[in-house]
Amino acid sequence: MTLKKNKVVVVGWDSADWKIIDKLMANGLMPAIKSIVDNGVKGKLATLDPPLSPMLWTSMATGKRPFDHGVLGFVEPDGNGGIRSVSSHSRKVKAIWNIFTMEGIKSNIVGWWPSNPVESINGCMVSNLFQQEKMGGEVIELENWTMPEGTIYPERLKERLSELRVHPHEITGNLVMPFVPQALKLDKKKDKRLTVISRLLAHATSIHAAATELIETEPWDFTAVYHDAMDHFSHGFMKFHPPQMKGITDEDFEIFKDVVIGAYIYHDMMLDRILKMIDEDTTVMVISDHGFHSDHLRPTHVPQIPSGPAIEHAPYGIIAIKGPGIKKGERIYGASVLDITPTLLSLYDLPIGRDMAGKPLIDIYEAEKKINYIDSWENVDKDGGSLVVEAQASNEANESALQQLIDLGYIDDINKDGKDANQYLKDNIKENNFYLSKSYSSAGKYEEALEILLEIESREVPDFRILIEIVNCAVKTKRFKLAEEYLSFIRTTNVISKSYIDVLESKVQIGLNNPDKAVALLKSALNENPDAIEILLDLGRLLNTIRYSSEAESCFKKIIEKDPDNPHAYHGIGLVKLHEEKYEEAIDYFLDAIDRLYYNPLAHFNLGEAFALAKMYPEAIQTFEVVQTMTQNIPKVFRWLADLCEITENQEKFEFYSKIVKNLTRGHKKIITGLPSEKLQKYLEKSIENGVSISGFKTSIFKDQINVGDKDWMKEIESETIYVPLNLLPSLNAFNSYEIILVQENIEESMKFILKSKRFKNDSVDLSLLEDLKKQERIALIWINQQPNLDYRII
Amino acid sequence: MENVIIVTGLPRSGTSLMMQIMERTSIPILSDGLREKDINNPEGYYELEAVKGIVKDNSFLAEAKGKVLKIVTPLPLFLDKNLNYRVLFMRRDLEEILRSQEKMLGKDQSSEREKFKTIYELHLKKTYAFFEQNSIPFIDVWYKELIANTEQELNRIIDFLQLDSNWEELANAVHPELYRNKIDK
Numbered sequence: 002m003t004l005k006k007n008k009v010v011v012v013g014w015d016s017a018d019w020k021i022i023d024k025l026m027a028n029g030l031m032p033a034i035k036s037i038v039d040n041g042v043k044g045k046l047a048t049l050d051p052p053l054s055p056m057l058w059t060s061m062a063t064g065k066r067p068f069d070h071g072v073l074g075f076v077e078p079d080g081n082g083g084i085r086s087v088s089s090h091s092r093k094v095k096a097i098w099n100i101f102t103m104e105g106i107k108s109n110i111v112g113w114w115p116s117n118p119v120e121s122i123n124g125c126m127v128s129n130l131f132q133q134e135k136m137g138g139e140v141i142e143l144e145n146w147t148m149p150e151g152t153i154y155p156e157r158l159k160e161r162l163s164e165l166r167v168h169p170h171e172i173t174g175n176l177v178m179p180f181v182p183q184a185l186k187l188d189k190k191k192d193k194r195l196t197v198i199s200r201l202l203a204h205a206t207s208i209h210a211a212a213t214e215l216i217e218t219e220p221w222d223f224t225a226v227y228h229d230a231m232d233h234f235s236h237g238f239m240k241f242h243p244p245q246m247k248g249i250t251d252e253d254f255e256i257f258k259d260v261v262i263g264a265y266i267y268h269d270m271m272l273d274r275i276l277k278m279i280d281e282d283t284t285v286m287v288i289s290d291h292g293f294h295s296d297h298l299r300p301t302h303v304p305q306i307p308s309g310p311a312i313e314h315a316p317y318g319i320i321a322i323k324g325p326g327i328k329k330g331e332r333i334y335g336a337s338v339l340d341i342t343p344t345l346l347s348l349y350d351l352p353i354g355r356d357m358a359g360k361p362l363i364d365i366y367e368a369e370k371k372i373n374y375i376d377s378w379e380n381v382d383k384d385g386g387s388l389v390v391e392a393q394a395s396n397e398a399n400e401s402a403l404q405q406l407i408d409l410g411y412i413d414d415i416n417k418d419g420k421d422a423n424q425y426l427k428d429n430i431k432e433n434n435f436y437l438s439k440s441y442s443s444a445g446k447y448e449e450a451l452e453i454l455l456e457i458e459s460r461e462v463p464d465f466r467i468l469i470e471i472v473n474c475a476v477k478t479k480r481f482k483l484a485e486e487y488l489s490f491i492r493t494t495n496v497i498s499k500s501y502i503d504v505l506e507s508k509v510q511i512g513l514n515n516p517d518k519a520v521a522l523l524k525s526a527l528n529e530n531p532d533a534i535e536i537l538l539d540l541g542r543l544l545n546t547i548r549y550s551s552e553a554e555s556c557f558k559k560i561i562e563k564d565p566d567n568p569h570a571y572h573g574i575g576l577v578k579l580h581e582e583k584y585e586e587a588i589d590y591f592l593d594a595i596d597r598l599y600y601n602p603l604a605h606f607n608l609g610e611a612f613a614l615a616k617m618y619p620e621a622i623q624t625f626e627v628v629q630t631m632t633q634n635i636p637k638v639f640r641w642l643a644d645l646c647e648i649t650e651n652q653e654k655f656e657f658y659s660k661i662v663k664n665l666t667r668g669h670k671k672i673i674t675g676l677p678s679e680k681l682q683k684y685l686e687k688s689i690e691n692g693v694s695i696s697g698f699k700t701s702i703f704k705d706q707i708n709v710g711d712k713d714w715m716k717e718i719e720s721e722t723i724y725v726p727l728n729l730l731p732s733l734n735a736f737n738s739y740e741i742i743l744v745q746e747n748i749e750e751s752m753k754f755i756l757k758s759k760r761f762k763n764d765s766v767d768l769s770l771l772e773d774l775k776k777q778e779r780i781a782l783i784w785i786n787q788q789p790n791l792d793y794r795i796i
Numbered sequence: 797m798e799n800v801i802i803v804t805g806l807p808r809s810g811t812s813l814m815m816q817i818m819e820r821t822s823i824p825i826l827s828d829g830l831r832e833k834d835i836n837n838p839e840g841y842y843e844l845e846a847v848k849g850i851v852k853d854n855s856f857l858a859e860a861k862g863k864v865l866k867i868v869t870p871l872p873l874f875l876d877k878n879l880n881y882r883v884l885f886m887r888r889d890l891e892e893i894l895r896s897q898e899k900m901l902g903k904d905q906s907s908e909r910e911k912f913k914t915i916y917e918l919h920l921k922k923t924y925a926f927f928e929q930n931s932i933p934f935i936d937v938w939y940k941e942l943i944a945n946t947e948q949e950l951n952r953i954i955d956f957l958q959l960d961s962n963w964e965e966l967a968n969a970v971h972p973e974l975y976r977n978k979i980d981k
Contacts, residue, residue: 452918455911475914486910 007325008283009348010216010275011225011341013061013113014268015054015232017319018292019045021265030266033273034321037285041323042365044333046340047600048291050443051436052314055087057290057338058114058227062096064342064357067440068449070094072115073433075308083422084429087115089128089388097342098122099385100378101223104351109215109224112208118151122386125215126154127162129227132207134168134200143168151390158215165210172199172206180263183256197237198260202267205230209271216278223345228271234264235293236310242295261295284324284348290338291318298564306466307432322365324348333364335600335631347372354378358444431457435467442470447477465496472505476512484509500529504536507543516547534560534567541573548780550577568598575607582783584615602631606638613641614787618649636665637735640789667736670715671722672791674730674781676774677702678746678754684796685724698724703758727781733791741785741793748774800857800879801864801957804872804923805886806916808896810939811866814886815842816969817950818864821961826865842866850874870919873926882957883927883934890916946970 026035049060049067059072067073071093079085092115098108099122108124110116117128130149134141141147146168153159177198178184189195205228212226240246241257276285292315294300300312320336323329339359346353347361352373363370375381434457442450451474458467468491475484488506491497497505503526510519523540530536541556554577560570575590591608595601605628612621622645628638639661646655673688673695675681685698696718715723715734725733733739746754751774756765785793801823803814819825819842827842843866846856850871857876867875875881890913897912898905905912927934935956942949950963950970 448918448921452915452922455915455918458911460908480910480914483910483914486907490907 007348008221008279009223009286009324009345010279010283011223011286011288011345012272012275013058013225013227014287014289014319015058015114015227015229016235016291016293016314017231017265017268017287017289018295018315019043019317019319020292020295020315021261022319025262025265025269030262031269033269033276034287036276037287037321037323038330040329041285041321041327042329042331042333044320044336044362045317045600046288046290046320047335047337048314048316048318049338049440051308051439052291052311052316053308053436054229054232054290055114056436056440059092059096060359061288061290061338061341062098062113062225063092063094064339064354064359065094066339066358066444068437068444068446069356069358073440074429074436076429076433078426078430082426084426088117089115089120090118091115095378095385097345098124098126098223098225100342100346100351101349103378103381103383103385104349106222106349107220109212109219109221109226111212111215111224111226112229113225113227114229117149118388118390119154120386121154121389124221124223125158125219127208127211127215128152129229131162131211132166132204134203140169143170151388154389162211162214165207165214167203167206167210169196169200169203172202176202180260180267181256182259186252186256194237194257198234201230201233201237201264204228204233205267205271209274213274213278216275222349226275228268231264231268231289232293234261235295236313238264239293239295239299239313244296246299246301248301282325284322284327286320286322286341286344288320288338288341289318291315308436320362326367327365328367332599333362336362435464435470438470438474442474442477447474450474451478451480460490463490463494463496468497469501469505473508476508479512481509481512484512498529500526500533500536504539507539511543516543519543520547520549532563534564538567538569538573541570545573545576545580548580548776550580553577566597568594568601568604571597572601572604572607575604575611579607579611579614579787580780580783582614584611587611588615588617600631602628605631606635609638609641610787613645613789618645621645622649622651622654634665635735636662637789639665640735640738644789665736666738667716668738669721670718670737670739672730672733672739672741673698673722673724673744674727674741675744676727676746676748676751676778677758678744678751680746680750681744682754684744688722693722694720696720696723702726728777730781731784739791739793741791743781743785743793743795745795748778798862798880799882800860800862802872802875802881802883803864803866803886804869804883806888806890806893806919807868808893808900809886809888810937810942811868811886812842813939813942813969814884814937815864815866817953817966820966820969821864821957821959823957823959824863826860826863847871869916869923872923875926875932877930881932883932884953884956885923885927885934885936886939887936888939942970 022031022034025031026038049057053074055072055075056067059070060066063070072087072091075087076084077087077091098110099120101108102123105123108122110122110124111127112129112131114129116126117130119126119128128151131152133149134146146166148159148163153162174184177195180198181187181195184195187195208226208228212224215221216224238257238260240249241254242261243258245251245254245258272287279285294313294315298315303309303312318338320333337359339357340362341359343353343357343359343361344365347363347370350373352375353361354377355374356377356379361370361372363372434453438450438453438457441447441453451471454467454471454474458464458471468487472484472487472491475481475487484505488502488509491502491505503522507519507522507526510516510522520540520543523536523543527533527536527540537556537560541553541560544550544553544556554574557570557573557577560567564570571590571594575587575594578584578587578590588608588611591604591611594604595608598604605624609621609624609628612618612624622642625638625642625645628635629642632638639658643655643658643662646658673685682702685695685702688695689698702724714732715737730741748771752767752771753765755770756767785791801818803811803818805811815825815827825842827844844856846853847865847867850867851874854874854876857879861879872883893916894905894909894912926932933956935952937949937953946967947963950966953959954961954963954966
C-alpha cells in the first residue's frame with residue numbers, strides 16, 4: 002500500500018486556552034505552537050454544551066453531535082447492572098479512523114477519549130486506558146503494572162508500547178521541581194498535590210512516548226494524539242494561577258502558581274518533539290475541546306454536583322493549523338469542534354457526510370478548495386475496523402478509569418450517601434440522559450430535550466439543573482403553562498434561589514409579551530445578585546428591546562466594569578446607540594464587540610446597518626457580505642446589499658442581489674398602522690367597506706390583533722393587507738416587502754381616544770400614557786427609517 | 797405480504813375498546829390475557845406481555861402477521877421496519893385521558909397535568925412522524941366520534957382494513973356506558 006505524500010498530525014490538548022498560550026508565546030515560552038501559529042492559521046474552536054470531554058472528543062472524531070454519536074457522558078451501563086467508564090461501545094457512528102481505514106489511509110490513534118477497546122483499523126490504536134495505573138483507589142505497583150485488554154492494536158505492538166509507559170513512581174522530585182520550585186516546603190506525606198502532578202506528568206509522558214514511537218517506527222498517513230493532562234492540571238491548579246484568587250492562601254499561591262504554566266510549557270515541549278519528527282509536507286493541527294477560565298472569570302467554588310468541575314471550562318478551545326496549502330499567519334473564525342472531522346476529510350480530498358453537523362474549514366486554504374459530499378459515511382459498505390474485544394476492559398481497568406473520574410469530581414463515588422448499586426446505575430443513566438437533553442437543546446432541538454427532561458424529572462428528588470432546563474425548553478417551545486406549572490413546583494422547593502426563580506419567570510413573561518413584568522422580575526433578581534453578569538445581560542437586552550435605552554446602557558456598562566472583555570455588553574451598547582440614531586458611536590461599539598468575539602453574525606449585521614445609516618456605503622456592503630458568509634439566506638442581508646449596491650451604482654452586484662431577494666421573497670404586504678385613534682379606526686372601517694380584506698382587524702383596533710408571540714405569525718396570513726399596531730411593527734419579518742401606511746393623529750387625540758375606550762371622561766389626561774404614546778411613535782418612526790425592505794407614507 | 801394490524805394510542809384513549817371491536821372481525825387477536833380485566837377495563841386489556849420488551853426485542857412481531865395487536869404510544873417507534881402494517885390510531889382529548897388515568901391510578905396529579913400533557917403530546921408527535929417517515933398507513937379514530945357516530949366510524953375502519961364485516965356486527969362492542977370517565981362539565 003502506498004502512503005500519502007501529505008501526512009496529517011492532530012495533537013489534542015484537552016482544555017487548552019489561548020488566553021494562557023498567547024501570553025506564553027509572547028514571552029517565548031511556547032515556541033512549538035508559536036511556529037504553527039506564525040506559519041499557519043489560528044482560531045478559536047467553539048465548544049458544545051455540555052462541555053464534557055468524552056462527548057466533545059467524540060464529536061471532534063465524528064463531526065456529529067452527542068445525540069447522534071451516542072457518547073453521552075463519562076460512564077455507561079456495563080450490561081451487568083453496573084457502570085463502567087465510557088468506552089468505544091457507546092459510539093454509534095464511524096470515527097475518522099474508520100473512514101480513513103475504508104479509504105486505505107493508515108492511521109495512528111493514541112489516547113483518544115474514549116477509545117477502549119481499540120479497533121482493528123488500518124494502522125495502530127492505543128486506547129485511553131494505556132496510561133492508567135490505578136485499580137480502584139489504589140495505585141498498582143510498577144512491577145505488576147499490566148495493560149487492560151483492548152488497549153493496543155495490533156497485538157504485536159503490545160509489549161513494545163507497554164515498556165514505554167511511565168509510572169508515576171518513576172517521576173522523581175527533580176522532574177516535578179520545574180512545576181513546583183518550592184516543593185521542598187511541602188510535607189509530602191500530608192500534601193497529595195505533588196502526587197497528583199507526578200501522575201499527570203506520567204500520563205502525559207506515556208501518551209507522548211507511544212505517539213512518538215508509532216510516528217517513528219510505523220508507516221502512517223495520519224496520526225492523532227490526545228492528551229488529557231492539561232485539563233487535569235488546570236482543574237487541580239488553575240486556582241493558584243496568577244492573579245491570586247480570594248480564598249487562596251499566600252503560601253499555596255507562592256508554591257503552586259507556576260504549575261499550570263509548567264503544564265502548558267511541557268505540552269509545548271512534547272509538541273516540539275513531534276514537529277521535529279515530521280517533514281514540511283506534513284500538516285499539523287493542534288486543537289482543544291474547550292477553554293479554561295484563567296482570569297477574573299474563574300469560579301470561586303465548584304458546585305458539588307456531577308460534572309460540577311465543568312463550570313471552570315471556557316466556551317472556546319483552540320485550533321492552529323499549518324501545512325502545505327494552508328494560509329500563513331492568518332486568523333480563522335467560526336470554527337467549532339464539529340468541524341474537525343469534515344476539515345480532516347477535506348485535507349485528504351474525501352467527501353463530507355451530509356449527516357455531519359460540522360463543516361469543513363475552507364478558510365484555512367490558500368487556494369479555493371473544492372468540497373465533495375456524500376449522504377453518509379455510515380452507508381459506505383467497506384470495512385472500517387471493528388472493536389477488538391466484545392466486552393470492555395477487565396473490571397480492574399474499569400475500576401481504575403472510574404476512580405479517575407471520581408477523583409476528578411465528574412461522577413459521584415458509589416459509596417457516597419450509602420447508595421446501592423442499582424440506584425447508582427439509575428442515577429448515572431439519568432445523568433447521561435440529562436447530558437443528552439443538553440445536547441439536543443444546544444442544537445436548538447428543544448422538544449427532543451424537553452421530552453427527555455420531563456421523563457427524568459422527579460418530584461421526590463428535585464434536581465435544580467433539570468428544573469431550570471425544563472422551564473427554558475418550555476419557554477423556547479412556547480409552552481408557557483408548562484413553564485408556569487414548573488415554576489409553581491420550584492417555589493415549593495428550596496433547590497433554586499428566589500432570584501434565579503425570578504430570572505426564569507422573566508423568560509415566561511417575555512414569552513407572554515409582558516415585558517414590564519419581566520423587567521420588574523429581573524430587577525428584583527439583580528437586587529439580590531448585583532454582580533450577576535447573566536442577569537445584567539438579560540435585563541439590558543430586554544430594556545433595549547422595549548427601548549428603555551439609557552437604562553439598558555447602564556446595565557451593559559456595569560457588565561463592562563465587571564468583565565471588560567464581554568462582547569455582548571459592547572454589542573448591547575451599540576444597539577442603544579443605533580436606536581438613538583447615533584450611528585458613529587454605534588459603529589465603534591459594534592467593532593468593539595466584534596473585536597472580542599468575531600464569530601457573531603448579529604453584531605456584524607448591526608454593524609452593517611450602522612454603516613449604511615451613517616452613509617458609509619462601501620463599508621456597509623463589505624460588512625453585509627461578511628454576514629452573508631456566516632449565515633444562510635437571511636433575506637434582510639440581501640435586501641440591504643441590493644439597496645446599497647443600487648445607491649452606489651454597482652449595477653452588476655445590484656442585479657445579483659436583487660435576484661436573490663426575489664427568490665427569497667414571499668410577497669408584498671400592505672401594512673396599515675398608527676397609534677390608536679378615531680382616525681385610524683375610521684380608516685380601517687372604510688377600507689373594509691370598500692371591500693379590502695384586512696387581517697388583524699374586524700371591528701375594533703383594540704381587538705382581534707395578530708399574535709406576535711409567534712415569531713413567524715405572518716406566514717399564516719394570506720390577505721395582502723394587515724393591520725399592525727404601531728408598537729408591534731418591529732415584528733414584521735424580512736421575508737416580505739412592505740408598503741406601510743401610517744395613519745397619524747395628534748398624540749393628545751390618541752390619548753383621549755384610548756381613555757374614552759376605557760370609559761374615562763372626555764377631559765381626562767394621563768401623562769404617563771401620553772409619554773408612552775410619544776415614545777411608541779418615535780421608536781416606530783426610527784424603526785421604519787432604518788429598514789431596507791419597506792416604503793411608507795403618512796396619511 | 798400480510799399486514800400486521802396495530803391498535804395504538806395513549807393509555808386510556810380507547811385502545812381496549814378498539815380491540816373489542818377487532819375481536820368481532822375475522823382478524824385474529826394477538827394477546828396473552830396475562831393482564832386481567834378490572835373495573836377500569838371490564839372487557840379486558842387485550843395486551844401482549846412481549847410488547848413491553850419491544851425496545852430490546854421486537855421479534856414477536858413476526859408472529860403478528862395477519863393478526864391485530866395493541867401497542868400503546870410511543871412503543872410503535874420500535875416496530876420492525878421490514879414488516880407491513882396498518883394502524884388504527886386511537887385519539888381522545890388529552891385532558892380526558894389525564895383525568896381517566898388519574899382516576900385509574902387513584903391519585904391527584906393535577907399539579908403535574910401540564911407535564912404529562914406535554915409528554916403525551918410529544919409521544920403522539922413522534923409516533924405520527926415515525927408512521928409518516930416509514931410510509932405506514934394509519935387512520936385516526938377519535939373515541940368521542942366512535943361513541944357518537946358509531947356507524948360512520950366503523951365503516952371507515954372497515955374500509956381502511958378492507959374487512960368483510962358489516963358495521964352492525966362490530967357496533968355491539970361500543971357500549972356507551974364504557975364512556976364512564978366522562979368529565980362532567
